[in-house]
Each structure stands twice: as structure tokens, then as C-alpha cells.
Amino acid sequence: GQQLNQSPQSMFIQEGEDVSMNCTSSSIFNTWLWYKQDPGEGPVLLIALYKAGELTSNGRLTAQFGITRKDSFLNISASIPSDVGIYFCAGPFTGGGNKLTFGTGTQLKVEL
Amino acid sequence: DGGITQSPKYLFRKEGQNVTLSCEQNLNHDAMYWYRQDPGQGLRLIYYSQIVNDFQKGDIAEGYSVSREKKESFPLTVTSAQKNPTAFYLCASSQTSGGDADTQYFGPGTRLTVL
Secondary structure: OOOEEEEOOEEEEEOOOOEEEEEEEOOOOOOEEEEEEOOOOOOEEEEEEOOOOOEEEEOOEEEEEOOOOOEEEEEEOOOOHHHOEEEEEEEEOOOOOOOEEEOOOEEEEEEO | OOOEEEEOOEEEEOOOOOEEEEEEEOOOOOEEEEEEEOOOOOEEEEEEEEEOOEEEEOOOOOOEEEOOOEOOEOOEEEOOOOOOOOEEEEEEEEOOOOOOOOOOEEOOOEEEEEO
16 A cells, blocks of 8 residues: 655754655655644644645745655755644545545654 | 634543544535544544545544534544544545645644543
């Protein structure tokens, strides 16, 4: 079945540093979604990507849809304490049903 | 404001009791979903519904039941048959067609603790 592998699993960074994480798939996706989950809350959509090679920004966040359509990257520039949380990638399940396949998540911790 | 609401935020139940978690959306979305999240884990799909009066099992449906009598509501019942019900439960909704069809929007979650 479909699998989404996210790396790194977790990362500790200093405030002000840039962050990069990625998501790879065993199959081709037509859409990539990036969510952020704050502790004890539901995931919030950060960026949606719909086209191979697409590069989309949302404030300090930039995400790219890989040209192979099997990967995506999320970058955060100049991290701040409120960037702490879990970042999930997701893509549509190829079996249909409007379902999503989610990555295992990257936990980001920011040191002041 | 449009969005998804889940209630309550925290729920405690004794072992052996059934409990129903509420999920309501006013986004006019056709599809709704229930996920379970365990500490340090990703999201696992319990049930989903693409249209009123219809729903399908997800990856971990055993011990759970749902109903979809209204478009805006998709309650989840955690039954006594669920062996390990303590978890964080998330509800989501999405369109079923159009450019935004793959994007799911989540509620704030309900943390269920079974004592």
C-alpha cells in the first residue's frame, strides 16, 4: 500500500535557524499537503501543492512539489518558538474515497 | 465563522461504557472523517463518510461505530469492544469534488481517557 516517509522524525533547532524537512512516497501523488499540529490541537493546513515542480510560500514557510511527484519538501526560515509542533505531509490515497495518506510526522522543537 | 467543532475537548469514561464523540461542520462539506492519534504517532483512519446516510470503514474500525444522518454531523461512538480506547480523536471534513477535494480540514480534537 501507499506509504509516506517523513524525515527527520524530530529535530531540535535554535531560534532563528532555517529548517528543512521532506516527505517521500512509494507512489506518485497529484497533490501534496502540509499540515502543522500544535500540542493538543487538530492539524492545520499550511500549504497545498497541486503541480509537479510547484514552489509555494506561506509567510516564512516554503514547500515544493518534487518533479518526480514522489516527494515534497517543506522549509521554514528564521524559526521562532511558535514553530514548535508536529508537521505532517499528506497526499490523496490512490484507492479513491477522498481519503488521505499521512506521513509519520516531523516533530520540531525550538531552543531559545 | 465556518469550521469544524468537536465536543467535548476532554472526556473521561469508565471501562466498559460506550461513549459518543460529537463532530459538527458548517463548511457544507460532503465528506467527513474520524481519525485516532496515539502519543507520538500519526493519524489512523477509523471511519469516513462521503455522503449523508453512507459511511465506510477505515483502517481501524473495530470497536467503533458512526452514523451520518445529517450532512453537518458525524458522531463517533467508542464501544466497549474497543480494547484500547484512550487516545486523541480528530474529526475532519472535505469537499468531494473540485480543486480543493483532496484537502481535509480538521477539528480541535477530543482527548478520551478511559479509566
